[in-house]
Amino acid sequence: SLLYRTTAEVFYLTLSHTICDAGKEQCIFPLPDPQDLFQASQMKFEDFQKDLRKMKKDLRVCETEAAKVYQLSLEEHLQPFKDSMEQFISQAKIDQENEEKSLAEAHKSFLETAAYFCMKPKMGEKEVSPHSFFSIWHEFSSDFKDFWKKENKLILQERVKEAEEVCRQKKGKSLYNIRPKHDSGIVSKTCSNTSVPISRFTFFSLHF
Template sequence: FFLCRITAEHSLYFCQDAGKEQCIFPLPEPQDLFQASQMKFEDFQKDLRKLKKDLRVCETEAAKVYQLSLEEHLQPFKDNMEQFISQAKIDQDEEEKSLAEAHKSFLETAAYFCMKPKMGEKEVSPHSFFSIWHEFSSDFKDFWKKENKLILQERVKEAEEVCRQKKGKSLYNIKPKHDSGIKAKISMKI
């Protein structure tokens, strides 16, 4: 908690918008980190394998349609399906590469922070990694909001003091009005 408070105070003093509504929280939102902790690379790999299998089934079914259809009824279905299947294979390969790169980057990041796998696990899981960051980000955000509010209150006090000082120092002098009209002459006679 102490680290969160010091870090929150420190980050706000370097933020030009500290104490203002447009001041942006400098860390990922705690909810985003919580959602990241719920993901599993194995689930994504399983989903990609299922998509690959579905694509093969689609390709097989399209081949059956090609064989059973008359040549005059085959177009534009055949060209469209071939284009679809070709693009789907490219997309599938790109998604598999992206997942492998993301998994590798995650493991490198976990190693950078000296995270070790829990007992019985072969590698650091997103749950164990992001759960820690979720807690830190939640605590940090609480302290950050408090510090931002204190800075806002300080700025309001400073602005009020400037206003008080300006009211005390008038930019022009007001001289009392000397009565010179009819009322003044009548009241002098009485």
């Protein structure tokens, strides 16, 4: 686990230079989510192949039973059942073939990917299993996500501090921005309405 954590940390430090939104809310985890990798590690191609074989067998049974209904039913009672069933069975066969093809392609791609990473089957296995392959990536992605969350939190805290410092600087500058004082009150109004200077006696009499 220590090796995985060291590798994950180095990988994060390398990849962090390409993460433009690091520290932002819209920053997206750049690797497959650990939970998705865990679920992938639990799947078995044998189970999917088994399910498809069962579906194919059930489809043949359905087709046989439908044929019996065609034979035992009167001509006037066949429609629309016959057309609906024939359409259903025809489409089901196409879907079945497509699923088998997709599974075969996915299986092939998986084995090619495992070979690319130089993975070999474990003792007693015919080929590399999804569990063997994705378990490693699950642990790596989990460690990487821990670093990712930690570093993004630190980046966010640094940006908050920078924003607070900018606000303090702006606030400090505003204290030196002294506005000119304008005269107000009855004295200024009186002065503006007369060209005769107000004597000291007049000034006191206006205020008392």
